[in-house]
Amino acid sequence: FSLPALSLLLPPTTLAALADSWLREDCPGLNFAALAVRSARQAVDFTLKVEVECSSLQEAVHAAEAGADLVLLDNFKPEELHPIAQALKAQFPRVAVEASGGVTLSNISQFCGPHIDVISLGMLTQAAPALDFSLKLFAEGATPVPHSCRS
Ligand SMILES: *[C@@H]1O[C@H](CO)[C@@H](O)[C@H](O)[C@H]1NC(C)=O
Numbered sequence: 001f002s003l004p005a006l007s008l009l010l011p012p013t014t015l016a017a018l019a020d021s022w023l024r025e026d027c028p029g030l031n032f033a034a035l036a037v038r039s040a041r042q043a044v045d046f047t048l049k050v051e052v053e054c055s056s057l058q059e060a061v062h063a064a065e066a067g068a069d070l071v072l073l074d075n076f077k078p079e080e081l082h083p084i085a086q087a088l089k090a091q092f093p094r095v096a097v098e099a100s101g102g103v104t105l106s107n108i109s110q111f112c113g114p115h116i117d118v119i120s121l122g123m124l125t126q127a128a129p130a131l132d133f134s135l136k137l138f139a140e141g142a143t144p145v146p147h148s149c150r151s
Contacts, residue, residue, distance in 0.1 A: 031062050037052060073099055098118035105121070
């Protein structure tokens with residue numbers, strides 16, 4: 001397959017995710033983080049940022065070396081997240097670090113730290129409560145009866 005060709009059709013995050021799942025299994029020695037960054041850079045112009053989801057410090061370093069703007073550290077426990085973010089920032093202070101996965105409003109403080117730039121909460125959309133409301137239209141001259149007054 002041609003990842004650069006594919007990258008014309010896909011946003012960088014999708015591309016990185018594809019590179020992750022395909023390449024990690026088939027080519028374990030491949031620097032897929034750098035490949036994802038290069039492919040994304042070919043597909044987008046300079047105004048867009050490239051973020052790579054990484055599952056280790058080594059992958060994060062590969063992504064940063066290849067010019068990623070952001071590194072996403074997803075599903076890390078806080079005690080793993082902060083040392084990795086610190087080590088990455090020591091080498092690449094300009095690369096932003098995003099923490100994600102398992103973050104809720106009650107434990108978000110565990111993900112805050114001096115080396116974390118962005119924290120994303122999937123629960124904002126995935127666990128958002130539904131608001132039950134409706135809009136009724138009445139004919140001109142009709143007297144609306146509130147729902148609670150109907151028999
Ligand atoms: C944060 O809270 C959620 C929901 O209770 C939980 O699934 C997750 O494991 C917690 N994360 C940490 C790091 O405590």
